[in-house]
Structures are given as structure tokens and as C-alpha cells.
Amino acid sequence: MFIDSHCHLDRLDLSPYDNDFSKMLQAASDRGVDKMLCVSIALEQFPSMYELISQHNNVFASVGVHPLSAADEQVTVEQLAEKAALDRIIAIGETGLDYFYQTDTQELQQTSFKNHLVAASKLNLPTIVHTRDAQEDTLQMIREHGSLDAAGVLHCFTESLEMAKEALDLNYMISFSGIITFKNAAELREVVKQVPLNRILIETDAPYLAPVPHRGKKNEPKYVVEVAQCIADLKGISVEEVAETTSENFYQLFNKARL
Numbered sequence: 001m002f003i004d005s006h007c008h009l010d011r012l013d014l015s016p017y018d019n020d021f022s023k024m025l026q027a028a029s030d031r032g033v034d035k036m037l038c039v040s041i042a043l044e045q046f047p048s049m050y051e052l053i054s055q056h057n058n059v060f061a062s063v064g065v066h067p068l069s070a071a072d073e074q075v076t077v078e079q080l081a082e083k084a085a086l087d088r089i090i091a092i093g094e095t096g097l098d099y100f101y102q103t104d105t106q107e108l109q110q111t112s113f114k115n116h117l118v119a120a121s122k123l124n125l126p127t128i129v130h131t132r133d134a135q136e137d138t139l140q141m142i143r144e145h146g147s148l149d150a151a152g153v154l155h156c157f158t159e160s161l162e163m164a165k166e167a168l169d170l171n172y173m174i175s176f177s178g179i180i181t182f183k184n185a186a187e188l189r190e191v192v193k194q195v196p197l198n199r200i201l202i203e204t205d206a207p208y209l210a211p212v213p214h215r216g217k218k219n220e221p222k223y224v225v226e227v228a229q230c231i232a233d234l235k236g237i238s239v240e241e242v243a244e245t246t247s248e249n250f251y252q253l254f255n256k257a258r259l
């Protein structure tokens with residue numbers, strides 16, 4: 001069984017499925033993708049996202065505000081805690097720092113990231129971290145405000161091996177997306193080889209970033225199989241082993257999903 005550990009199910013293009021969410025889930029299930037974590041990016045959209053996922057018991061969700069929305073919506077520890085108490089909310093995020101797309105909002109991103117880390121520590125929930133071109137600040141904030149016990153994941157990882165190693169030392173998992181299949185990602189594939197399988201999660205980040213050979217199309221959870229296959233090829237192991245171990249890793253990190 002494959003678990004898509006990071007997707008935005010309320011933003012998928014369902015037109016190939018007659019706009020029927022269940023048919024999209026069935027297409028994923030037909031490829032062995034039976035569980036997924038729908039990641040929140042804005043509190044404003046949280047109620048409609050939660051209503052969607054509540055109807056399907058193989059779908060989990062998180063609560064958080066994306067770093068690129070931090071300037072539009074500042075979230076408090078209390079707001080996060082209130083939503084995190086809901087059934088099947090198993091993580092805080094996605095949060096983090098993105099200095100690639102926004103340099104003028106760094107302070108607002110940091111305040112938001114801090115609130116997420118504090119909420120996660122308090123609630124003993126893992127944090128889903130988005131990080132781009134902000135290696136030092138991201139690690140520093142996790143060290144300062146994060147929890148070693150609850151830890152978290154650096155999602156859609158595209159940064160250096162050094163950063164991956166430091167995150168592993170902080171008890172974090174590393175999640176790889178379809179980017180690892182892209183032609184120009186040779187350096188990142190070296191990182192995949194170096195990160196131990198028992199610390200890896202797989203994700204689509206759908207509807208963004210469809211893997212090769214679907215690149216450029218709308219992404220969806222069923223394509224997490226291509227991500228797993230790429231990891232299997234790089235490590236010289238079977239795709240079944242990648243599926244099994246990354247699913248175990250998922251439950252180890254997001255342990256509220258076991259309940």
C-alpha cells in the first residue's frame with residue numbers, strides 16, 4: 001500500500017472523474033494508493049476542506065497556513081489548537097519559510113512558522129514544513145521552537161544533502177515528490193540515495209508537480225507510485241519495499257493516524 005503523505009485534495013481537477021471525488025479516490029486505490037494526507041494551506045479554506053475529507057475515512061488532514069500566505073493570514077496558536085482537536089487532523093502545517101518566492105515577507109513568515117511550531121509542540125503533533133532557499137533560518141527555528149518528540153517532515157524536499165542530514169538529526173523525516181523524476185534533478189537524486197529509507201516519506205503535492213511521464217499535466221494522488229518507483233530504482237530495491245517502509249514511516253510520524 002502506498003500513502004500519499006502530502007496533497008491538496010480540495011484543489012484537484014476532478015473533470016476527468018465527472019467531478020466525482022470518490023471516483024478520483026477509486027483511481028488511486030486501483031493503483032494501491034489507499035491513504036492520503038490532505039494538507040491545509042489557509043484557515044479560510046479549512047472548513048470546506050474539512051467537510052470534503054470528513055466524508056472519506058481513508059483521508060487524513062492537517063491544519064496550517066502556507067508560508068506564502070503568511071502575509072494575508074496570521075494564525076494564532078489557539079486557532080491551530082482548536083482545529084487540531086478535530087477528528088483525523090493528524091499534523092500542523094503546512095508552514096515554514098519560502099524565501100525563493102517571497103523575500104519581503106520574511107518576518108511575517110517567521111512569526112507564522114513560530115506559531116505553528118509552538119502549537120505542534122504543545123499538542124504533541126508533527127509539523128509539515130515547506131522550505132525553499134531558507135535553509136539556515138528553517139533549521140534554526142525548528143531547533144528553537146520545535147519538538148524532538150513530535151518532530152515533523154521537510155516536505156517536497158529540494159534542498160542540499162547537508163540540510164537533509166541536519167533535519168534527520170532533529171528527528172525529522174524527508175519527503176520526496178515527483179521533482180525527483182525530473183531530468184534536471186540529478187543533484188536531488190543523490191540526496192535520495194543518501195537518506196535512509198526508514199526516514200523517507202513519499203508525496204505528490206497534487207495538484208502541483210506531476211512526476212515524469214505525466215509532467216505538465218494535473219497531478220493527483222495515484223501518481224505517488226511513480227515517486228516510489230523512482231526511489232526504488234535509485235536505491236536498487238523493489239517498489240514494494242519502498243511502499244511498505246514509507247507507509248510504516250508515515251504511521252510512525254503521524255501517530256494520530258493509527259487511532
Ligand SMILES: [Zn+2]
Pocket residue numbers: 094130155156
Ligand atoms: Zn509546500
Ligand SMILES: [Zn+2]
Pocket residue numbers: 006008039094205
Ligand atoms: Zn503543499
